[in-house]
Amino acid sequence: MMLVITGGGRGIGAATARLAAERGYAICVNYRKDRTAAEQVVHEISSSGGRAIAVAADVAVESDVVRLFDSAEEALGPLSGLVNNAGVLETQMRVDAMDAGRLQRVFATNVIGSFLCAREAVRRMSSRHGGRGGAIVNVSSGASRLGSPGEYVDYAASKGAIDTLTIGLAREVAEEGIRVNAVRPGFIYTEMHASGGEPTRVDRVKEMVPMKRGGQPEEVARAIVWLLSDEASYTTGAFIDVTGGK
Ligand SMILES: NC(=O)c1ccc[n+]([C@@H]2O[C@H](COP(=O)([O-])OP(=O)(O)OC[C@H]3O[C@@H](n4cnc5c(N)ncnc54)[C@H](OP(=O)(O)O)[C@@H]3O)[C@@H](O)[C@H]2O)c1
Numbered sequence: 001m002m003l004v005i006t007g008g009g010r011g012i013g014a015a016t017a018r019l020a021a022e023r024g025y026a027i028c029v030n031y032r033k034d035r036t037a038a039e040q041v042v043h044e045i046s047s048s049g050g051r052a053i054a055v056a057a058d059v060a061v062e063s064d065v066v067r068l069f070d071s072a073e074e075a076l077g078p079l080s081g082l083v084n085n086a087g088v089l090e091t092q093m094r095v096d097a098m099d100a101g102r103l104q105r106v107f108a109t110n111v112i113g114s115f116l117c118a119r120e121a122v123r124r125m126s127s128r129h130g131g132r133g134g135a136i137v138n139v140s141s142g143a144s145r146l147g148s149p150g151e152y153v154d155y156a157a158s159k160g161a162i163d164t165l166t167i168g169l170a171r172e173v174a175e176e177g178i179r180v181n182a183v184r185p186g187f188i189y190t191e192m193h194a195s196g197g198e199p200t201r202v203d204r205v206k207e208m209v210p211m212k213r214g215g216q217p218e219e220v221a222r223a224i225v226w227l228l229s230d231e232a233s234y235t236t237g238a239f240i241d242v243t244g245g246k
């Protein structure tokens with residue numbers, strides 16, 4: 001069993017890589033810039049007896065995505081799953097302050113990147129293309145339901161697109177041995193909030209969560225790994241909110 005995890009060097013992606021490796025998957029840890037972090041995840045997996053490689057690729061660049069999947073299969077064998085996890089947000093601001101460059105960057109990684117990776121996964125796993133089937137888990141966000149007013153409506157809208165990708169692709173490939181599901185994390189302790197200009201955001205907003213706390217990346221990873229597994233064999237086009245009730 002082999003997984004490509006985009007943005008697997010840090011945060012939720014890294015936690016998913018570690019847990020999936022424990023469950024026996026070989027892991028291709030994709031990253032864009034932070035090579036040290038990705039190689040650390042690979043080192044941890046290898047030291048525990050697992051198989052992993054790190055591959056630098058920008059998911060928003062089509063040729064990078066093809067090279068990512070080719071490298072993964074060459075080193076680790078046929079693809080059996082994709083975690084579409086790479087995602088970005090930018091400084092908190094209202095929609096009336098956003099420029100086109102920002103919108104292009106957010107939608108390029110979050111939406112186009114997820115589509116391109118899903119395309120490569122379907123081309124390699126679908127029975128229609130001679131593949132053996134597999135599973136895709138898209139990492140959306142509770143923001144797709146809540147809209148993130150005053151912070152990043154662009155990011156929330158990009159996750160709305162991921163929800164629709166999940167529904168449509170799940171139905172498109174359901175007969176071809178591929179399940180497509182999504183997790184929608186809530187406020188999770190990762191470095192992503194620093195990109196929004198507020199590294200301590202989770203602690204500020206946690207009182208809004210019914211459970212009154214932020215989540216850990218490992219709590220999201222468990223939902224992702226369940227959706228990838230045969231335990232979820234009749235689950236497709238579904239969403240798991242990992243949000244402490246929000
Ligand atoms: N944290 C939360 O509260 C939260 C809530 C809801 C949803 N999510 C979603 O969960 C996913 C992971 O978030 P996180 O909090 O773990 O983020 P994070 O700690 O900021 O990590 C993001 C990862 O994505 C990679 N990445 C970013 N742009 C990329 C690109 N164009 N191509 C390839 N890799 C790219 C980064 O690579 P480098 O390390 O090389 O920079 C990094 O490994 C995202 O989709 C995010 O929207 C997070």
